Amino acid sequence: xxxxxxxxxxxxxxxxxxxxxxxxxxxxxxxxxxxxxxxxxxxxxxxxxxxxxxxxxxxxxxxxxxxxxxxxxxxxxxxxxxxxxxxxxxxxxxxxxxxxxxxxxxxxxxxxxxxxxxxxxxxxxxxxxxxxxxxxxxxxxxxxxxxxxxxxxxxxxxxxxxxxxxxxxxxxxxxxxxxxxxxxxxxxxxxxxxxxxxxxxxxxxxxxxxxxxxxxxxxxxxxxxxxxxxxxxxxxxxxxxxxxxxxxxxxxxxxxxxxxxxxxxxxxxxxxxxxxxxxxxxxxxxxxxxxxxxxxxxxxxxxxxxxxxxxxxxxxxxxxxxxxxxxxxxxxxxxxxxxxxxxxxxxxxxxxxxxxxxxxxxxxxxxxxxxxxxxx
Amino acid sequence: xxxxxxxxxxxxxxxxxxxxxxxxxxxxxxxxxxxxxxxxxxxxxxxxxxxxxxxxxxxxxxxxxxxxxxxxxxxxxxxxxxxxxxxxxxxxxxxxxxxxxxxxxxxxxxxxxxxxxxxxxxxxxxxxxxxxxxxxxxxxxxxxxxxxxxxxxxxxxxxxxxxxxxxxxxxxxxxxxxxxxxxxxxxxxxxxxxxxxxxxxxxxxxxxxxxxxxxxxxxxxxxxxxxxxxxxxxxxxxxxxxxxxxx
Numbered sequence: 331x332x333x334x335x336x337x338x339x340x341x342x343x344x345x346x347x348x349x350x351x352x353x354x355x356x357x358x359x360x361x362x363x364x365x366x367x368x369x370x371x372x373x374x375x376x377x378x379x380x381x382x383x384x385x386x387x388x389x390x391x392x393x394x395x396x397x398x399x400x401x402x403x404x405x406x407x408x409x410x411x412x413x414x415x416x417x418x419x420x421x422x423x424x425x426x427x428x429x430x431x432x433x434x435x436x437x438x439x440x441x442x443x444x445x446x447x448x449x450x451x452x453x454x455x456x457x458x459x460x461x462x463x464x465x466x467x468x469x470x471x472x473x474x475x476x477x478x479x480x481x482x483x484x485x486x487x488x489x490x491x492x493x494x495x496x497x498x499x500x501x502x503x504x505x506x507x508x509x510x511x512x513x514x515x516x517x518x519x520x521x522x523x524x525x526x527x528x529x530x531x532x533x534x535x536x537x538x539x540x541x542x543x544x545x546x547x548x549x550x551x552x553x554x555x556x557x558x559x560x561x562x563x564x565x566x567x568x569x570x571x572x573x574x575x576x577x578x579x580x581x582x583x584x585x586x587x588x589x590x591x592x593x594x595x596x597x598x599x600x601x602x603x604x605x606x607x608x609x610x611x612x613x614x615x616x617x618x619x620x621x622x623x624x625x626x627x628x629x630x631x632x633x634x635x636x637x638x639x640x641x642x643x644x645x646x647x648x649x650x651x652x653x654x655x656x657x658x659x660x661x662x663x664x665x666x667x668x669x670x671x672x673x674x675x676x677x678x679x680x681x682x683x684x685x686x687x688x689x690x691x692x693x694x695x696x697x698x699x700x701x702x703x704x705x706x
Numbered sequence: 707x708x709x710x711x712x713x714x715x716x717x718x719x720x721x722x723x724x725x726x727x728x729x730x731x732x733x734x735x736x737x738x739x740x741x742x743x744x745x746x747x748x749x750x751x752x753x754x755x756x757x758x759x760x761x762x763x764x765x766x767x768x769x770x771x772x773x774x775x776x777x778x779x780x781x782x783x784x785x786x787x788x789x790x791x792x793x794x795x796x797x798x799x800x801x802x803x804x805x806x807x808x809x810x811x812x813x814x815x816x817x818x819x820x821x822x823x824x825x826x827x828x829x830x831x832x833x834x835x836x837x838x839x840x841x842x843x844x845x846x847x848x849x850x851x852x853x854x855x856x857x858x859x860x861x862x863x864x865x866x867x868x869x870x871x872x873x874x875x876x877x878x879x880x881x882x883x884x885x886x887x888x889x890x891x892x893x894x895x896x897x898x899x900x901x902x903x904x905x906x907x908x909x910x911x912x913x914x915x916x917x918x919x920x921x922x923x924x925x926x927x928x929x930x931x932x933x934x935x936x937x938x939x940x941x942x943x944x945x946x947x948x949x950x951x952x953x
Contacts, residue, residue: 606758607795611809611861612784621808626799703798703841 356431357443364420364446367453371413374460378410381464384471410460413453420449483672490664490673497660498680501646504577504656508646509639511582516589521619523594537590544587550648553580557652577649585642592634596627629699636692640685647677707770709734709896710755710865715764715774716920717750724750725761726920732865732913735894739907739928742917743943748900749792751917752867755898756780756787768865785813788858789867792874794850796842802829802853803838806860813861821860828856832886848879855886866890868899904944904953908932916940 386403390396427442470478522537544552557576560568571579600623608618650659657677664673708731717725724747732738740748753759755766757773757780766774773783796805806829807821816824829835832852834845842850851871858866868887872880884906890897891910901907907914907928914931916924916939924937932953935941947953 603791603793603795604797606753607791607797609780610756610758610784610789611857612781612813613809614781617812621812622797626797629799704843 356436357427357440360420360424360427360443360446360450363450364417364424367417367420367450370454370457371410371417374413374457374464375407375410377464378406378460381467381471382406385467388471388475406463413456413460416449416452416456420446420453423449480671481675483670486664486668486670486672487676490661491676493664494657494660494673494676494680497655498657498677500574500649500654500656501643501658502684504574504581504646504649504654505639505643508578508581508585508642511578512585512589512638512642515582515586516593517624519586519590520593520597521624523590524597526615541587541590544583545591547584549581549584549645550651552584553577553648554651556580556583557649573649573652573654576652577646577654581642581645584645585638588638588641589635592631592638593624593627595634596631597623599630600626629696632692632696636688640688643684644681647681708732709736709769710898711767712751712755713765713767715754715761715766717754717759717761723920725764727764728917728921729764730915730922730925732896732898734896736912737891737895737897737899737910738913738915739911740898740900740915740917741902741904741907741931741943742923746917747920748917749869752789752869752898752900755865755867756784756789758789781813785861786864787867788861788863788865789869790851790854790858790871792870794842794847794854794874796850796854796857798842801839801841802834802845805842805853806857809857810860825856825860828859829853831889832856846879847875848882851875851879851883852886855883859890865896865898868897868901870900870902872901872903902952904932904947908953916943918943 382403386399389402390399423442423446427439427446430436430439430442470482519537519540522533523541525533553576556579557573560571560576560579563569597619604622604626605618608622609615613621646656647658649656650662653659657680658674661673661677665671710730710732712728712730714727714729715725716723716727728747728751730738730751740751742748750759754761754774755768757778761774764774765772768783768787772778796802797808800808803822803825806825807818810816810821810824811818826835826838829838832855834849834852834856837845837849837853842853845853851874855868855871871887872883875883880903884903887897887899887906888910899907899911909928911928913925914928915922916931916935916937918939924931924935924940930936931940932944935944944953
């Protein structure tokens with residue numbers, strides 16, 4: 331006992347011993363970053379000046395009026411000029427940091443260096459954003475506005491929008507019905523693939539085969555085969571369905587395979603102890619799935635499920651191959667009539683616009699679910 | 707005739723032999739504690755008793771009915787033999803009340819109102835009636851384990867199996883769970899416990915079984931097992947428990 335404490339005493343460093351911490355060194359020099367920030371800011375201001383001066387002139391040539399044209403020039407240039415503020419801050423804070431190092435005030439030096447770097451990073455980040463905006467504006471104005479005229483012809487946008495919006499209801503009808511079918515069908519396939527026991531091996535094999543085939547087959551080919559094949563087959567009922575119904579069948583088969591795999595991953599992610607707990611209470615396998623496992627799995631698979639649904643919504647544009655007058659087909663007709671792609675831009679816009687609220691909606695329900703069941 | 711008769715059962719996972727001709731009898735209203743080193747098969751034995759695990763040979767009879775082997779209705783067996791797990795395993799997407807009433811509604815076909823009327827007094831009894839509409843994640847470990855016990859009791863089982871139900875709990879929460887088990891023992895519930903709480907085993911059990919080598923190595927009343935074990939291996943095991951300050 332005494333031995334131990336004595337030897338311990340001897341090894342312990344004495345209090346007056348000199349020790350230095352690595353963290354006590356002077357901060358890195360921030361001048362490189364500050365200079366980069368300054369150069370970026372000046373470059374962006376010049377580029378914005380040149381680009382939006384041209385834009386203003388184009389607008390004036392269109393007869394948009396002096397106020398609009400000058401706003402089109404001054405607003406972007408003013409925003410670009412705002413970059414000077416963090417760039418200058420970065421330089422001045424860097425200077426303060428160097429003064430503090432000279433005065434041996436390491437704490438202030440560190441704080442000011444961190445500030446200088448922060449301001450520099452802001453400048454460079456926003457400069458990158460401006461690069462994108464300027465590049466886009468240049469692209470639209472290139473070749474004397476040829477790009478704008480091809481994709482964004484205002485009179486044509488105006489003319490085609492109501493027609494395409496009306497045709498878009500066909501897409502909406504197809505994907506809403508197909509999504510409901512996919513939810514049910516995918517779950518059936520997933521559960522079939524997971525049935526336990528030797529006797530269910532053929533069922534599992536069928537489900538696996540189905541998934542392998544329809545996940546591998548391009549949706550456009552499935553639509554083509556079903557849309558043209560079933561009417562030709564002469565089968566009762568199946569030969570007389572509408573084009574939209576064929577599209578729904580084809581998309582359900584394709585996306586049912588994807589969604590079945592999503593369900594399966596979700597079901598398998600639930601810990602087996604949940605099955606043990608449910609079965610130990612006397613619930614059958616199917617009851618365990620129905621009341622305990624699938625409800626928990628569904629909560630986990632909502633984000634990947636939304637991915638597949640957005641994929642499905644976009645693939646409704648493929649139904650034009652079997653002659654349905656959906657939004658894309660309508661747009662194609664219009665664009666060949668006017669030899670201009672602006673109607674197709676409208677379709678692209680519509681597809682993007684419908685997915686955004688869905689993504690936010692899913693975020694919301696997941697958040698609400700978290701608040702409800704998790705410890706707060 | 708004993709209520710539970712385990713006759714000469716064997717089971718192995720690959721090359722690891724869990725049971726090697728294990729036999730054990732439990733009388734009605736008895737509380738039997740299974741003790742032994744980790745991996746000696748305490749939990750597996752309990753899981754075999756309600757059909758969550760199968761055995762390779764031998765048989766288990768409850769009330770004279772064979773409950774192992776092909777053709778046994780495991781769902782019917784589980785209605786009468788409840789089990790509570792070390793990790794509670796409550797259903798996180800259901801409220802406490804839904805957890806407790808799920809099996810009575812779906813397995814016994816009771817109407818929701820009747821199941822609730824039966825569940826509420828049970829929750830009252832464990833002092834958690836006010837948590838009936840909370841989700842399990844908002845409960846402490848001890849509260850969750852008490853709910854898990856009530857969930858098993860709601861099926862009105864003839865036998866209750868408790869699988870190291872306090873092992874995952876913080877020490878200050880152990881007592882609230884053990885008090886419920888004490889109450890159940892006083893009510894005459896037939897119970898099998900796998901446990902590391904030796905003091906508690908000594909207090910509540912009518913019989914203690916020390917499992918080792920795939921068999922019941924030694925069994926007897928708690929005074930004998932904890933006071934004067936006849937087998938060297940039992941004594942060595944208990945000695946280690948004493949050294950760990952757990953007895």
